[in-house]
Amino acid sequence: MTRDRRPLAGLLIGHAVSLTGNVLTLIALPLYVLAETGSPAATGLAGAFATAPVVLGGAFGGVLVDRIGYRRSSVLADVVSGVTIAAVPLLHATVGLPFPALLALVFVSGLLDTPGQTARTALMPEAAAAAGVPIERAIGWEEATSRGARMIGAPVAGLLVGVLGPVPVLAVDAVTFAVSALIVTVLVPRGMRPAAEEPEPERRGYWPEFAAGLRFLVREPLLRAMVLLVLVTNLFDAAKTSVLLPVVADRELGGPAAFGLLVGTMGGGALVGSLVFSAIGHRLPRRATFVTAYALCGAPPMWALAAAPPLPVVVA
Numbered sequence: 001m002t003r004d005r006r007p008l009a010g011l012l013i014g015h016a017v018s019l020t021g022n023v024l025t026l027i028a029l030p031l032y033v034l035a036e037t038g039s040p041a042a043t044g045l046a047g048a049f050a051t052a053p054v055v056l057g058g059a060f061g062g063v064l065v066d067r068i069g070y071r072r073s074s075v076l077a078d079v080v081s082g083v084t085i086a087a088v089p090l091l092h093a094t095v096g097l098p099f100p101a102l103l104a105l106v107f108v109s110g111l112l113d114t115p116g117q118t119a120r121t122a123l124m125p126e127a128a129a130a131a132g133v134p135i136e137r138a139i140g141w142e143e144a145t146s147r148g149a150r151m152i153g154a155p156v157a158g159l160l161v162g163v164l165g166p167v168p169v170l171a172v173d174a175v176t177f178a179v180s181a182l183i184v185t186v187l188v189p190r191g192m193r194p195a196a197e198e199p200e201p202e203r204r205g206y207w208p209e210f211a212a213g214l215r216f217l218v219r220e221p222l223l224r225a226m227v228l229l230v231l232v233t234n235l236f237d238a239a240k241t242s243v244l245l246p247v248v249a250d251r252e253l254g255g256p257a258a259f260g261l262l263v264g265t266m267g268g269g270a271l272v273g274s275l276v277f278s279a280i281g282h283r284l285p286r287r288a289t290f291v292t293a294y295a296l297c298g299a300p301p302m303w304a305l306a307a308a309p310p311l312p313v314v315v316a
Helices: 006-037 040-068 070-093 099-111 113-131 135-164 166-187 206-219 221-253 256-283 286-297 299-307 311-315
Strands: none
Touching (some): 006 099, 006 166, 006 221, 006 256, 040 070, 070 166
């Protein structure tokens, strides 16, 4: 059997580059808002406009991915993110960028993020099978690329913002999305789709398909519990990442470099966990591993920010 590693490589590399762009946005955008307005409330509002489309895209984007295709969804998501992020430094340097216009660009930029990432993840089992790689290992690699993008991108973004300012970093950010779209276009075959999907599914209209997916979610206790769990925990995680970390880093810990270092440190710890899981995850009990890891990963960063120790202690 001939093994083709190009689709898996394309998904992993495209995923890493796209998420690097997301990390650059994560670091540069709140610092840009904080520098322009001086207001944590405005920073939080921008964070809300960055998070809301991720939620909406997750809820409504699944049917969109089914209808327009997985590869195309990934590419389209990166193109939209690249164009909208590029508009921020362009408008800032030319006609000016009012705060409501910034909020609109931030909202549109994130609207297809979740569908794009979902599309790449959905193709991972078939790409892993084509490469002859166990699915647990492929998913571990995918998670490792996600965490690695945060580990490397966040400190670099923090340093670049400290040296150049947030506007040039946002311009670099736009380029990363273009690169990701190109990689997926070149390496992932046009006709690739999840193996369990029918080649030509029956079309019933967007809202009937959305309602069918919602009914399936409500009927399945495990999926329902997972969605509620992620909803609640991501509520706090979004507040931490979009508001608490940039404001505390700017006012208490030394500025953009400290913000990037903190985000990168969390990504580095997660990278180690992902690599360990990719090596031994297929031997572990999934339920116990999930519950244990989830219980341990959330509270320590919040406690560190609340206690306000010196930066090395927060990093540890």
